[in-house]
Amino acid sequence: MNDKLQIKKLYALSSENRKFSFSLPLKNKIRIGKRDYLVQLKADEKYGTYILWKNRKYPVEIVRSRQNKYEILFNDISYTFTVETPFSLQRMKVLNSKKGKPEQENVKAPMPGKIIDILVREGSNVLRGEPMIILEAMKMQNEIQSPVNGKVLKVLVKVNTCVMKDDILAEIKVE
Amino acid sequence: MKIKKILIANRGEIAIRIMKTARLMKIRTVAVRTAVEPNAMYLSYADEIFDNSEDISEIPVFLDIDKIIAIALNKGVDAIHPGYGFLAENAYFADKCIDNKIVFIGPSPDAIYKMGNKTIARKIAIANKIPLAIGSDGNISNEDEAAEIASKIGYPVIIKAASGGGGRGMRIVRKAEEMERLFNIASKEAEKAFNDPSVFIEKYIENPKHIEFQILGDTRGNVIHLGERECSIQRKHQKLLEEAPSCALDSRLREEMGMMAVRIAKAVNYYSAGTVEFLLDSDRNFYFMEMNTRIQVEHTVTEAVTGIDLIEQQIRIANGESIKFNQGDIKLNGWAIECRINAENVQAGFAPDPGKIEYLNLPSDPNIRIDTGVQTGSSIVASYDSMIAKLIVRGKDRREAIKNCKMALDKVWIKGTKTTLPFFRMLVRNQKFQDGTFTTAFLEKDLDKYYFNSEYEEMLAAWLATKLFVEENLEESSINVDFKNGKELSPWLLNKRINQF
Secondary structure, three states, X not given: OOHHHHOOEEEEEEOOOOEEEEEOOOOOEEEEOOEEEEEEEEEEOOOXXXXXXXXXXXXXXXXXXXXXXXXXXXXXXXXXXXXXOHXXXXXXXXXXXXXXXXXXXXXXXXXXXXXXXXOOOOOOEEOOOOEEEEEEEOOEEEEEEOOOOEEEEEEOOOOOOEEOOOOEEEXXXXX | OOOOEEEEOOOHHHHHHHHHHHHHOOOEEEEEEOOOOOOOHHHHHOOEEEEOOOOOOOOOHHHOHHHHHHHXXXXXXXXXXOOOOOOOOOHHHHXXXXXXXXXXXXXXXXXXXXXXXXXXXXXXXXXXXOOOOOEOOOOEOOHHHHHXXXXXXXXXXXXEEOOOEOOEOOEEEOOHHHHHHHHHHHHHHHHHHHOOOOEEEEEOOOOOEEEEEEEEEOOOOOEEEEEEEEEEEEEOOEEEEEEEOOOOOOHHHHHHHHHHHHHHHHHOOOOEEEEEEEEEOOOOOEEEEEEEOOOOOOHHHHHHHHOOOHHHHHHHHHOOOOOOOOHHHOOOOOEEEEEEEEOEXXXXXXXXXXXXXXXXXXXXXXXXXXXXXXXXXXXXXXXXXXXXXXXXXXXXXXXXXXXXHHHXXXXXXXXXXXXXXXXXXXXXXXXXXXXXXOOOOHHHHHOOOOOOOOOOHHHHHHHHHHHHHHHHHOOOOOOOOOOOOOEEOOHHHOOOOOOOO
C-alpha cells in the first residue's frame, strides 16, 4: 500500500498561524456554509494566471516556493503558507514546544539599495525598533531598525555599499 | 506660437503627459533614449528621439545640465520642459537655458532659487505677512544652536533641509535628548541629497492636513490660483493619494488661503505653474510650508475639477502669452481623486518592489483618467521612482468620487510587481477617510492594517498553496486544456517569478 494514499487531509498554515484544512483528494470546490463554490485556476493571454471564484477573476502569482513553503500573491497581497500533513503538523507542534528563543538575529536588507549611514557600532546595545542603518532605495531613505533588543555582534556593510534584497547587514546577539 | 519644438528632459508618465498636450498644440517633441530604459513607452510619443543609450554613466542624463543643453542645441529645440524631479527646480539649469537662448518652461531662475532655498522662502513669507510656523531666523550651524532654539520655541520641532524637499533631510525631534543625533542625521542626509548640509528649525505642527494651492502666473504680472488640493495621505512625507478640492476648506478659508498663495507668488514675480503648500491645523490655522516651482505629480486633480490643461498654460506662458482668464473665471466642478499606483510592497512598509510588468490592464471610463509610462512588458527600474500609474477618478461630489474610485481600483490588473493597490482598496473603505477627518499622521496613527482583502481571499490563497503541494508531492501532474474557457493549468507550469536581484 502506498503511504501517500493514507493522507486524508492537508493543512495550510499561514505565517500568522491561521490554519486552513483541505480534504484529499483536493477538490476544485470550497464549502462555505452549506454550499460548495467552484474555484478554478486559469490563465489567458490578457490576464496571465488567475483564480476564478464566484464569477470574479483574482490575479495570482507564485512568488516563491521552497519545500513545503509557498509565497502566493493573491489579488496583489502576499501570503506565505507552509503545507503540512497531519503527521508533519504533529511533529511541528512537538518541536515548537521544545524550541526556545533564537540567540542571534540577522538584520536583512528589506530591498535592494545603497547604505547611506550606519548609526550603530559593533558592540553597541540596541533596542527593538531603534534605527541602525539608513538604506536609500528608489529615491527614498529607509531606516533599518533593530528587530530585537540586544548587542550588535557584527556590521557587515559600509557606507556607500550597494546591497541586494535579503543581504545580511548586521548580526545582533539577542538579550 | 514662437515655440515650435520642445525637448522633454524627463521620462515616464510625465514625459508622455507633456507630449500629449504638445501634440494638441501642434508643437514637435524630442525625447531622450537612455541605456536604462531603451524601449520605454514615452519614446513612442515623441516626434524625434535623441539616442543617449550609449551613455552608461551612473548619473541619469536628466540630471546632467551640460548634456541636456547640448541635446537641446543639437536638436534645435526652442524650449525645454523639465517635468517634475530631475532638473525641474534647478535655478542654475533654468539660467543655462536662457544663456543658450532656449526657453525654460517654468518660472524664472530667481524665483526657483528663492523658493528652493527654504530659509530665503521663510524670510519672504515673513516680509509679506504670510502665516508660518515659528522657527529659526536662518540656517543653524550645529546641534547646540539647534537645541537652544528648540528649547525657546518648545518641542516638538522639525528640522528641515534648507535646500530640501520630498521629506529628505527632515526629522521630527520630540525631546531634547534626541536633538544631537537627529540633527546630525538630517544635516548629513541634506548634504547627500541636495549638496547642502544647511538645515533650519520650525515648530512642529501636530496632526495637520496638507493643503496646497495651484498657482498660475504669467510674465505680465498676473497671478491667480486654481483652488486647492488635499494631500494628507502620505507615508514618510511622500504623497500617496491627492484630491481636489479639500473637504477641510469652506469658500471663505479657500479665499483666504488662495489670497496668501497668490501673494507669496507675486513676491517673487512668479510665472508658470507653481504650488504653494500649507499645513492646516485642527483649529483651522494655516501655515506656509514651501512653494514648489514646477508642475506636480498631482496636477491632474486640479485639471479634473477646473477643466484647465496646466501643461498648455505652462507652454503658453513660456511663449510670452498672458493668462486668458481671471480669478473669477475659475470654477471648481465636482471632485477628483488621484491614487499613485506604485511598485511597492505595502506589507513591507511600502518598500520598493521593482520588476517587470507582466500584465497590465487598466479600466477606461469617462470618469477615469490614467496617466502612465508603462505597458505590459515594461520594467519598473530601480534607478528611477516606483510609479506605475496615476489613477484619477472623478465624481460629482466626494462621495461619488470615492465610490467610483472603489470600482476603478477593482478593475486595475497589474502582475509582475507588488503594488500599492491593496492600500487604496483599504483606504476607500476606511471610515475616517470617508469622513475626511484624516491628517498627515493617518498612516502612522490611525491604521493597523495597510491593505484590504475580502473575507475569502486568504482561504483561496491557502487552497492554491495546497494545490501546489499536492501536485508536487502526491500526484503525477496532469494538464487539462479547456479551449473554450481558457486553459486549466497545472500550477507547476506557471512562470515562477524570479527575483531580479
